[in-house]
Amino acid sequence: SALGDLISADEPTFSFEFFPPRTEAGQRSLLRAIRRIEALTPSFVSVTYGAGGSSRDRTVEVTKRIAAETTLRPVAHLTAVGHSVAELRHIIGQYADAGIRDVLVLRGDPPGSPRGPWTPHPQGFDYAHQLVSLVRGLGDFSVGVAAFPECHPRSPDRDSDIRHFVAKCRAGADYAITQMFFHVEDYLRFRDRVEAAGCETPIIPEIMPATDVRQIRRFSELSDAAFPEDLAHRLEAARQDPGTAHRIGVEYATGMALRLLAEGAPGLHYITLNRSDAAADIHRNVMSSRSSDVLSGHR
Numbered sequence: 001s002a003l004g005d006l007i008s009a010d011e012p013t014f015s016f017e018f019f020p021p022r023t024e025a026g027q028r029s030l031l032r033a034i035r036r037i038e039a040l041t042p043s044f045v046s047v048t049y050g051a052g053g054s055s056r057d058r059t060v061e062v063t064k065r066i067a068a069e070t071t072l073r074p075v076a077h078l079t080a081v082g083h084s085v086a087e088l089r090h091i092i093g094q095y096a097d098a099g100i101r102d103v104l105v106l107r108g109d110p111p112g113s114p115r116g117p118w119t120p121h122p123q124g125f126d127y128a129h130q131l132v133s134l135v136r137g138l139g140d141f142s143v144g145v146a147a148f149p150e151c152h153p154r155s156p157d158r159d160s161d162i163r164h165f166v167a168k169c170r171a172g173a174d175y176a177i178t179q180m181f182f183h184v185e186d187y188l189r190f191r192d193r194v195e196a197a198g199c200e201t202p203i204i205p206e207i208m209p210a211t212d213v214r215q216i217r218r219f220s221e222l223s224d225a226a227f228p229e230d231l232a233h234r235l236e237a238a239r240q241d242p243g244t245a246h247r248i249g250v251e252y253a254t255g256m257a258l259r260l261l262a263e264g265a266p267g268l269h270y271i272t273l274n275r276s277d278a279a280a281d282i283h284r285n286v287m288s289s290r291s292s293d294v295l296s297g298h299r
Ligand code: FAD
Pocket: 047, 048, 049, 050, 051, 052, 053, 077, 078, 079, 105, 106, 107, 108, 109, 126, 127, 128, 129, 145, 146, 147, 148, 152, 153, 154, 155, 156, 160, 161, 164, 165, 168, 177, 178, 179, 180, 206
């Protein structure tokens, strides 16, 4: 069935995100992670597109392999940055030829300095909504887009951020996936504002397992996601004890995930960083808590 319908259905979707590795060793750990995630029968998995438009061939190759060699449903991320419209058409054609009909459409950031000035390709696009329209026009694709609960860092204010997000959805998005965030309220406020603007596109929250404090600080600086200080302190204190840090991060993310589902989130999208352990542990916690809720009639 179409991915948009699956995400709009009553049961929440569960999905996992991978990135296309550069090295042989990276390929092997990706394959191991994919096999473990496959056993969890997720609704779909997604494959990112390298920063600055750098990984075209690797993203296409990994996505095609997942489609051909596993039972998983791959969603290919595609960014507009650095590509002409003709190149974008060609990439979309490659997916169509491989029977892949699910694309997560993004604008991307400028190569080198993600916060630097945006310079469009002379024959390319300025904003993600243009690529949404292109993909829509090229065939029977399901299209996802990005959402920023804490406001996109380039947006001058929240009103324009919401307005442009809603316009991007209206250009033909079936669903959105958020940037990582660590406070459930940020997601709820964003969703409520989008709904108040008359937009019902389902918005799937992204779950980042916070088990390594230094890595998380780097990511949340890059994405402007506010990181809870008490969680940072607890992870900092467990720096020499990876087992404890893992447990703290998994517990925090499980709590967020359960609250998000209770608040009506249409699914959960887990970042794996090509390792399966933390994301799989959170997923298993969420599933067992949900099934015990069903047994005890809390639904
Ligand atoms: P847009 O929707 O185009 O928005 C960018 C900015 O322009 C926003 O401030 C918006 O408000 C503004 N804007 C939009 N339309 C207009 C308009 N008409 N007039 C004026 N302003 C406007 N990056 C990668 O390189 N590879 C990936 O695989 C990748 N995957 C991602 C997955 C998710 C779930 C998320 C949340 C992000 C991902 N990114 C990825 C990062 C993304 O490319 C960047 O965050 C990028 O800066 C924004 O992309 P966008 O599609 O939201 O852009």
